[in-house]
Amino acid sequence: xxxxxxxxxxxxxxVRIALALKGLDYQAVPVNLxxxxxGEHRQAAYLAINPQGRxxxxxxxxxxxxxxxxxxxxxxxxxYPQVALLSRDLVTRxxxxxxxxxxxxxxxxxxxxxxxxQLRQLGQSEEQVVQWISHWITQGLAAIxxxxxxxxxxxGAEPGLADVYLIPQLYAAQRFNVALTPYPRITRVAAxxxxxxxxxxxxxxxxxxxxx
Numbered sequence: 001x002x003x004x005x006x007x008x009x010x011x012x013x014x015v016r017i018a019l020a021l022k023g024l025d026y027q028a029v030p031v032n033l034x035x036x037x038x039g040e041h042r043q044a045a046y047l048a049i050n051p052q053g054r055x056x057x058x059x060x061x062x063x064x065x066x067x068x069x070x071x072x073x074x075x076x077x078x079x080y081p082q083v084a085l086l087s088r089d090l091v092t093r094x095x096x097x098x099x100x101x102x103x104x105x106x107x108x109x110x111x112x113x114x115x116x117x118q119l120r121q122l123g124q125s126e127e128q129v130v131q132w133i134s135h136w137i138t139q140g141l142a143a144i145x146x147x148x149x150x151x152x153x154x155x156g157a158e159p160g161l162a163d164v165y166l167i168p169q170l171y172a173a174q175r176f177n178v179a180l181t182p183y184p185r186i187t188r189v190a191a192x193x194x195x196x197x198x199x200x201x202x203x204x205x206x207x208x209x210x211x212x
Contacts, residue, residue, distance in 0.1 A: 001026040004049065004057040006033045006041075007207035008175070010108055011069040012056040013168035016207075018073045020198035021159060022083045030209035031055050033113070070104055073164065085161040096155055099147055099162035103169045107140035111172065130176070137169070137178045145183040153189050159196065167193045171204060 003019070003026045005012040019026055031046060033039045033055070040046055041053045050057045050067050058066045058075070066072045077085050086093045109115065111133045119129050144166065148154040154162035170190050173180060180187050193199040204210060 001061055002029050002059040003027070004029045004031050004046075004055055004059070005207070005209075006031050006055050007210045008171075008204045009033065009055050010168035010172050011054075011104075013171065013202060013204060014164050015056045015058065015069050015072050015076075016202035017164045017167065017199060018076050018085060020201045021085065021164070022076060022080045024076070024080060026058075028208050030207070032209065070100070073161070077161075085164060087155060087160065092155055095147065096161045099144055099154060100165040102140060102144060102147075103165040107136055107169055108172070110136040111176065133176045134178055137173050137176065140169075141173065141178075141180075141183055141186060145185050148185050148189065150185065153192055159193065159198070163189060163193065167199060 001019075001024065003012070003015060005016065005028050007030070031040050033041055041050075041055065047053050049059075049065060052067065054067075056067075056069055056072060058072045060066065060075075066075055073085070086096055116129055116133070119132060120126075124132070148162065148166075149156070151157075153159045154166060166186070166189060170180065170186065180190065200206065
């Protein structure tokens with residue numbers, strides 16, 4: 001498999017975690033989102049792979065091209081169920097999916113670089129942009145803090161789908177100077193992930209395109 005990725009893209013990061021948790025080999029194909037003049041994702045060669053011009057993209061062993069991290073992660077879960085990201089209990093599965101959706105639908109899109117650039121073009125100052133980012137991340141993490149469990153990872157002793165989505169969002173929170181101290185449950189999960197080989201392997205600091 002080939003994963004078209006960017007080291008600090010949180011949506012790429014979550015796919016890398018899923019691949020690592022499942023022990024799947026892949027070749028990383030870095031796509032530089034800030035290379036001049038407008039990023040490699042806007043070049044014709046990459047748009048021929050993903051017309052939306054975003055990462056991640058997974059090219060399967062059979063040559064199929066998959067876009068959008070939730071769809072890619074669902075594909076991996078269905079094709080490689082031997083290391084499950086979802087609980088066998090259906091109610092817990094719903095909770096895991098809810099946390100994943102909260103991150104993917106309600107937090108991350110609102111601080112995506114395209115949204116931030118649009119705010120700037122509409123005349124918002126950098127201070128206002130930072131306030132925007134902080135508001136939505138803080139609101140989302142406050143909800144997640146109430147939804148996850150008191151022990152282990154988000155929903156148990158082993159990491160699962162909710163953790164796959166949460167940990168990259170925490171990386172983004174730290175990038176934007178959003179404090180995690182108000183969230184002891186989330187902080188507990190982050191501490192566990194910091195020591196887990198799959199999360200370490202997938203971390204932005206350990207990617208082939210990470211700047212020196």
